[in-house]
Amino acid sequence: MMIILGITCIIIGFIFKAFPPKKINSIFGYRTILAMKNQDTWNEAHKYSANIFIILGFIFVPLQFVLSQLNLGYGYEKIVISICFVIMIILNEMHLKKIFNNDGSRKL
Numbered sequence: 001m002m003i004i005l006g007i008t009c010i011i012i013g014f015i016f017k018a019f020p021p022k023k024i025n026s027i028f029g030y031r032t033i034l035a036m037k038n039q040d041t042w043n044e045a046h047k048y049s050a051n052i053f054i055i056l057g058f059i060f061v062p063l064q065f066v067l068s069q070l071n072l073g074y075g076y077e078k079i080v081i082s083i084c085f086v087i088m089i090i091l092n093e094m095h096l097k098k099i100f101n102n103d104g105s106r107k108l
Contacts, residue, residue, distance in 0.1 A: 005081060006060030013053030020046040032089070034096045037104030041096060048095050052088045059084070 021029040024042045029035075035045035060081075067076060101107055 003061055003064045006057045006064065008057070009053045009060060010057030013050045013055075013057060016046050016050035016053065020050070030092065032093060034093060034100065034102075034104070037100070040106065041100055041104050044099060045092060045096055049088070049092050052091060056084055056088060 016029075020043065024036050024039065029042070030045045030049040032045070035041055063080065064077075067080070099107060
């Protein structure tokens with residue numbers, strides 16, 4: 001399962017890089033309060049999250065081989081996936097807060 005998820009993350013990352021959502025919307029894209037403040041935060045959030053998706057994908061694929069060699073079951077995969085996506089959100093939000101103020105304006 002993590003191999004499929006890893007490949008999916010890589011594909012989503014490259015899609016976000018090549019075709020990021022142009023306008024803020026509530027259906028498609030990285031949607032958090034800070035990411036949706038304005039177009040600038042939206043664009044930065046997608047640029048950064050695309051890179052994180054690609055990195056996670058390249059982590060998930062070999063991780064599947066490690067977990068399978070340790071004979072760890074499906075339950076562990078779900079825990080690892082959940083932790084990784086929480087880390088992705090935290091990293092992205094930290095990145096946005098480093099660049100933007102709470103109102104969405106760029107820090108000087």
